Amino acid sequence: MQIHVSIVEDDVKVRGSLGRLIDSTEDFSCVSQHPDAENALREIPVIKPQIVLMDINLPGMDGVECVRRLKQLLPQTQIVMLTVYENTNIIFEALTAGATGYLLKRSSPEQIIEAIRDVNGGGSPMSSHIARKIVASFQKVTNPVHEYEKLSTREHQVLDYLAKGYLYREIAEELKISYATVHTHVRHIYEKLHVRSRTEAVTIHLSRRRAPLV
Amino acid sequence: MQIHVSIVEDDVKVRGSLGRLIDSTEDFSCVSQHPDAENALREIPVIKPQIVLMDINLPGMDGVECVRRLKQLLPQTQIVMLTVYENTNIIFEALTAGATGYLLKRSSPEQIIEAIRDVNGGGSPMSSHIARKIVASFQKVTNPVHEYEKLSTREHQVLDYLAKGYLYREIAEELKISYATVHTHVRHIYEKLHVRSRTEAVTIHLSRRRAPLV
């Protein structure tokens, strides 16, 4: 028996090529396509596909909210999120909302097909890159303070300068170390704090520096 | 009569070429060179040059502190700071510490000579790029809140997303506008807040959002 797949995606070109990809696969069938969340919520409960591919970014209601509602109506349906970027917060929200997998749009056709097969087989497909982010997100949520405390002395110093807006080059000069070393410290800081940018790290830093007074 | 110039610069190559540049100029004479602030503070008061070229970044005591002390000992001496980068904070500190001019190291030999002549003639040389930063710094110091209030509604929205660590691309998607427009908003925000990076803008943003509660 064929696996029925529905697609929710506002970009008509992406939607079309996904549909063709699915229909061109032996045991898959694209049973419906929806340009927005509202349309999807109206029609998918009737169609009852096994799998839904859902774009995160939709006009009007976003993909995450759509997953939340759809999952309530169709708990058996597996939903795989599609996104062009990796935003840790949204990944986390989508998963708690009920998504089963999480794929990057730049994934190859083979990977997408494989992912659908995986979900149908009880798996939870996601790029390894995203998988790490998810683990990180959970760690962040369940244990946010601990990680910050793990920063070494040097890493704290570097973070201080990052918060002041210094360039790597300037931090290197201030601390009399090389640019490469600053770079390495920054990477370690990001790993420990589970963030992907200076701003996110600084936000944590600033909030932590006030919190201890409580 | 010749203009006597002293140089404070830790990099021996830069020091050497500056010295040669000065000595190769008709009415200039490089009367001393110093590899660090401590050496400069010990010897320059004895030599009493008219002009001092001072590197901002020195091992041990930095150039700004050195200016502060040197100016106390030799109020008549004009000090021109040399730096490889443009950090608004340091520029401001150097000027309040007593520096008269501010030059980028990547300035041409002609510009450097011209700057020394300018200082000796009562001027205050600095690259136009730096001049703007200084004006901005003063505006920032004398009127920090006003500028922030000038942000338009859209700019405030964008700044909110910047603070959350969103990429331009993600902000564009959220607000349903193009990447280029986000870029434009960000530039306007930086101009109004007189900053050069996301982190600096976000720092102001976060501090403002707490302040009104007081």
Added chain:
DNA sequence: GCTGACATAACCAGTTCTGGCTATGGTCCG
């Protein structure tokens, strides 16, 4: 009706950051 501010959008050229690696030497602990 013009001026000024705002929101939108695009182009280009640098610069900076992010994230994979690998690697060495030091320290501390079990």
Added chain:
DNA sequence: CGGACCATAGCCAGAACTGGTTATGTCAGC
């Protein structure tokens, strides 16, 4: 002594940001 950090440092590729410029349409206010 081995293992686990830590601090240091380098290479590389790709992504993102910064800054300068130009341009268009809208809308409020004079």
